Amino acid sequence: MWRNYVTVGLRALGKNKVYAFINIFGLSLGIAVCLLILTFVRYEFSYDSWMPGAERAYQLQDFYKPTERGGEEMKLQVSSIASGEALVKDFPQIEKKVYLTTAPMVVLQNGQPSTPERGLLADGNIFEVLQVPFVRGDRETALDDLHSVALSESEAKKYFGNANPVGKTLTISYGEKREDFRVTGVFEDLPKNSHLRMSMVARFEPHEFFQPSEFTSWNNQNGFIYLKLREGANVKDIMDQLPAWEKRNIPDDTGDGPKSNPGDYQDWRLTNVRDVHLGEAQHAAITTGSDKQTMITFVVVALMILGMACVNFTNLATARASQRAREVALRKVLGATRRQLIIQFLGESILVAGIAMLVGLAMAELALPLLNNFLDASMEIHYLGGAGILLPVLVLALIVGLAGGVYPAIYLSRFQPARVLKANKSSADAEGNGRLRNLLVVAQFAVSIGLIICTAIVYSQTIYARTMDAGYKREGLFQVYNLRDPQADKVAKTLEEEVGKIPGVTAVGRTTIAVNPGNNSMTSAKRPGQTTPTQLGTYGMDPGVVDALGMRLLAGRGFSESIPTDDSWTPTPTDLAAEKALVARGTNLILSESAAKRLGFASAQDAVGKPILAGFTSDEVGGYVPATIVGVVSDVRYRSIRQPLQPIMYFYQRQGYNQLLVRFTGDPQQIRAQVEAIWKRLVPETPFQGRFVTDIVKTLYQADETRAQLFGMFAILAVVIGCLGLFGLAAFTAERRTKEIGIRKVLGARTRDIVRLLVWQFSRPVLIANLIAWPIAWWVMRDWLNQFDIRIALTPTPFVIAGALALGIAVATIVAHAFRVARTNPVYALRYE
Structure with a gap:
């Protein structure tokens, strides 16, 4: 009987080749697309699940919310040093905490400088929390000692070739320090489905690197905090206690009034490392991210496309059913029961679905390398094992076959032999008005x-x-990085002057913020007489930045090196005498248009010449510096338009800039080559980094x-x-x-x-x-x-x-x-x- 059913089914397909092709190809295409999308979604949800102990590893994230003080909503993966220390102090459920930060790092080997692909500094053994596999050395003790460094396989090969690097020394420059580090381990190159991006991790002492104020400030997010919870610890218990923890630990900001407290506009969350990639907080420094809502959308799209293929299957099967009315009638006359007919046509439907599934799998396998290349991913289709798809695929084929064949089977099996076989009755006149088919076509389109x-x-x-x-001119603008490096900082002014002499360069400026900066700086500001300050972004720029960026000066003037009160620079680390001198003489500032509005000025012209108080100094000298607004510039959107536009207060400083902006005309590559040549001449020990x-x-x-x-x-x-x-x-x-x-x-x-x-x-x-x-x-x-x-x-x-x-x-x-x-x-x- 079953062989007869298969034979009849194959003959029916053979007699209607166009129908068979449309049915099988359409369904296989839908299955292939659905399989590829779901493979991609599962890949996105698999981030860091490969890591041993990932269920106990968490990242402390900092969420800013707008308040009456102003400020923008920010969801940060970075947090303050103070928050991490307070968390460990109050919650014994935390077994280990490690602080990670980025810094301009230069590796000197045989007199040649190079920049690690993704270098990080850690205050402890991060590999006890993030248990990435090691190929050399001991993961448990890799960063136990100061001045030890762990490398990825690719980074180790870059510096030492195929030799064993463990025990060898690298000279690393970071910040104002240059020290020898001993290689204590080599870890596997991290897979693409990891939120981490690190190729070198060096152990450092934060107290020797940061200013003392950064250990007590809750507003200074300059690093990533990773936590390992003890066995059996419940993260929800910690999260529920965080509001009380904030009130218990966070002191009021001095000088900001009784209601000013960082906890008023910040919330902290513990996010499992497996959820960082698709989490709300994103940060480009050491992580890559996406969002969960997009993945859910892709799942919906995958199911809709598969549903469309099943609709085709059902539509065509139902439409062709009348062509087999005589066959059904004859079978009934010869004694076939309705149950047998339903089984026959369901079997045919499952057979076609099975063929389509095989073709769909082949199409998915052929398309997967192209999709991997397009998405820069490393997705794989496994048929067996925990992540195997063989069983789901077989179940899917069965479900699709049943879903596509159940209505045609019931529809065919209810034909009345007498009505179909009566004299002059054409098979094309069989019952069915096509209303369902029209509804399904509507759904498809x-x-x-x-x-x-x-x-x-x-x-x-x-x-x-x-x-x-975006408030600046994108074309003809080149950004040079690494300017914060101590060697580059010493000659930054000379570098700016030399680059300005290049034929085709029309403007040059140094700044602490540039396009997609990767950093964020905020401080309080208020007008005299106001009790509640507002939050503004605060960044340094020299007089050349307005022309280099192509900003519009809406009112007033730009900075000038010849006007002493334009200079807001104070030494680093904090020099209280210099800060007191700055407070005594005051300074000049430039506001962005939105910053002027936030401070309550009616227009750009109205703001020029007005005094404000800027939170530029430490609490010991009062926190605020009297300043005069000398200019207002157009708003510049430095970051993605997904993020709110930040109102900014610009100040001028003699040194301590992050980037050099170069405005040019002519051949971009020629300009880049000349800028790089000047850099190598003036800063030979720091690698050149620049992007258009x-x-x-x-x-x-x-x-x-x-x-x-x-x-x-x-x-x-x-x-x-x-x-x-x-x-x-x-x-x-x-x-x-x-x-x-x-x-x-x-x-x-x-x-x-x-x-x-x-x-x-x-x-x-x-x-x-x-x-x-x-x-x-x-x-x-x-x-x-x-x-x-x-x-x-x-x-x-x-x-x-x-x-x-x-x-x-x-x-x-x-x-x-x-x-x-x-x-x-x-x-x-x-x-x-």
Whole structure:
């Protein structure tokens, strides 16, 4: 019996090759796309789950919230040293704490400087918390001693070739220090599905590196704190006690009034390392991230595309059911029960689903390397083991087969033999009005149209982010890093002057903030008489920055080296005498336009010449410096448009800058080569690092652009699957209405009338699909766009274009077939009558 069922099923496929191809290819394409998307999503959720002990490893994160003092919402993976120390003191559930920070690091070997790919400083053995596998040395003791360093395999090979580096020495310069470090271990290169980005970790003493104030300040987030909880400790118990912990440990800021406390606008969270990648807090320094909502969206899209393929399967199977009405009737006459018929047609459906599953797996295997390359990932498909997909795939094939075949099986098995076999009864006249098929076509194209709309909006927002007026000119701007290095800092002014002499260079400036800076600095400011200060970003820039960035001076003047009160510099580490002298003489500042508004000035012109108090000094000298606003500049969006625009208070200092900005015209590569040559001449022991701002901005929005391209690919595949089903239905309908078409032609209908009739029949579901897709896509995209501080407007354009495109594709899919049918000689349709 089963062999007969298989034979009949294969013969049915063989007799209808176009139907078989559409059914199998469409379903296999849907399965392949679904499998690839779910593999990607599982890969994203697998970050750091490979790490032993990951369930006990946590990162302390710092969340800023806006208050009446102002300030922007920030979700940081970095935290203050003070918060980590207080947490360990109050919670015995914490077994170990390690503090990590980034710093400009230079490795000197054989007199040649080089920069580690991703160098970090740690105040303890981070490998006890983050248990990455070691290939040489002992992970448990790798960083127990000061001046010990652990390298990744790639970094070790870079410095020592294939030799064993353990026990050998590297000279490392960081901050103002240059010390010898002994290599004590080599760890495996971290896999791509890790939130960490580190190739060198050196043990240092924070008290020798940071100023004393940084150990007591709760507002200085300059490093990453990782914690290892004891066995059996419940992180929720710690989280529940954090509000009380804040009140118990955080002192009020001196001089800010009785209500000023860092705990008023900060909250801390413990996030498991496996959740950092998809967590709310993101930081580009040592981690890479995504967001959980995007992954959920991808899962929904995967299931919708698979659902579309199943809809095709069901639609075509139901449509072709009437072609097998005589077979069903004969089987019933010969004694077949309804149960046997249901089993037969369910079996055929599962057989086709099984074939499609094999083809889909092959397609997924072939496409996976391309997807890995596109996403810079290392995804793999495993069939056996804990992460194996063989069992889920078999279950999926069974479910798809049952879901696609259950309705046709029930529909076919209920045919009445007498009605089908009666005289002159054509198989094409079997019952069924196609209402379900039309509903399913509407659902398919609603999904396709929705994906096209989402793709258009995501891509438009990405283009807008890259090209919008950010308050500076992207083209012709070059950023030079490592300026904070002590060797570079000593000659920074000379470097600026030499670079300014390069032909084609029109402006040069030193600054502590640049495009995608990776740092954040805030301080309090208030107008005289105000009791509640406001929070403003505070960064240094020299007189050349306004022209180098292309900022607009809205009122007043820029900084000048010839005006002593423009200089706000005080020595590092803190010099109380110098700070008192600064308070005594006062200083001059420049505000951004939004900073002037936050301080309550009616306009840029209104702010110029007005006094304010700026929180530039330590508490011992009162915290505030009297300052005069000498200029107001346009707002500059240094960071991604996902982050709020930061109102900024600029000050001038003689030294201590992070970056050099170079405005130029002409050949970019030639300018870069000349800047690099000057750097190597003046700072031979510090490697040169520089990037064009256009490249930085492209990288800044790379994830959004990749997401837009992925949605675009999914939309194309969804349209292909939808059109496959539509073509199959059009072919079936034209065949079913052969006699009707013949009669219409005999009665005088023209070819274009017949084509219009068929096209309209299949255009109506697409038009109805628009009415369903538009409001859903609008709601989804509105929420997505709300993630950005500035965004494009949700205009009708992408909705109309998507609807028209889907309609055009649908019409193009069926018009050729409709034209061929309409030109058929009516004699062939009517001769059996």
